[in-house]
Amino acid sequence: GENVEQHPSTLSVQEGDSAVIKCTYSDSASNYFPWYKQELGKRPQLIIDIRSNVGEKKDQRIAVTLNKTAKHFSLHITETQPEDSAVYFCAASRQAGNMLTFGGGTRLMVKP
Amino acid sequence: ETGVTQSPTHLIKTRGQQVTLRCSSQSGHNTVSWYQQALGQGPQFIFQYYREEENGRGNFPPRFSGLQFPNYSSELNVNALLLGDSALYLCASPGPPELFFGEGSRLTVL
Numbered sequence: 001g002e003n004v005e006q007h008p009s010t011l012s013v014q015e016g017d018s019a020v021i022k023c024t025y026s027d028s029a030s031n032y033f034p035w036y037k038q039e040l041g042k043r044p045q046l047i048i049d050i051r052s053n054v055g056e057k058k059d060q061r062i063a064v065t066l067n068k069t070a071k072h073f074s075l076h077i078t079e080t081q082p083e084d085s086a087v088y089f090c091a092a093s094r095q096a097g098n099m100l101t102f103g104g105g106t107r108l109m110v111k112p
Numbered sequence: 113e114t115g116v117t118q119s120p121t122h123l124i125k126t127r128g129q130q131v132t133l134r135c136s137s138q139s140g141h142n143t144v145s146w147y148q149q150a151l152g153q154g155p156q157f158i159f160q161y162y163r164e165e166e167n168g169r170g171n172f173p174p175r176f177s178g179l180q181f182p183n184y185s186s187e188l189n190v191n192a193l194l195l196g197d198s199a200l201y202l203c204a205s206p207g208p209p210e211l212f213f214g215e216g217s218r219l220t221v222l
Contacts, residue, residue: 001171004154006154032210034210034211042215043202043213043214043215043216044155044202044213045213046207046210046211046212049210089154089155091154096210096211097143097206097207097210097211098145098160098168099145099157099160099168099170100147100155100157100211101157102154102155102156103154104153104154105152105153105154
């Protein structure tokens with residue numbers, strides 16, 4: 001089955017700096033790669049996703065890049081703000097919304 | 113957004129007991145999936161139901177079972193509870209966005 005590795009497990013940045021979280025996956029048939037943000041005691045919420053026919057996608061301060069050959073994808077957050085502090089999860093699946101395999105999570109702390 | 117409602121929000125059980133968790137989606141979508149999220153870890157896929165039949169299962173033993181009803185609400189049943197079953201159980205339904213999670217049921221097994 002699919003295996004998703006995520007690094008780093010914790011990340012501390014100063015407000016205004018950029019943050020990068022990286023994930024690798026094992027199943028070459030995976031085609032859908034979402035990123036979820038989970039605040040303490042809350043449900044995971046989708047922040048951005050990318051499909052395998054696209055190499056990069058951007059939404060305001062958030063961008064995701066995908067390298068299918070190397071089987072890795074990354075989340076980039078620019079101009080970080082204290083409200084970006086949360087746990088971020090990457091995931092992969094063969095079909096959007098179906099049977100996601102999640103990474104272990106990255107706890108992002110943005111210091112004011 | 114698609115509203116996914118789960119109940120109960122919190123519950124405490126003893127080892128060996130059985131538990132039933134419930135989920136309903138405002139969208140009435142015909143697909144529902146369940147995930148287990150242990151403390152400090154990412155969600156793990158348990159199983160998925162499509163039109164009242166299980167059509168995908170993760171690496172979970174048979175004591176984890178489910179049901180989906182004609183109104184597309186769903187149940188997750190866990191028998192013979194173990195301490196390691198303590199986790200947040202998330203129900204999810206296709207969105208938009210693609211997969212929308214409920215707030216979860218936090219199960220503590222003592």
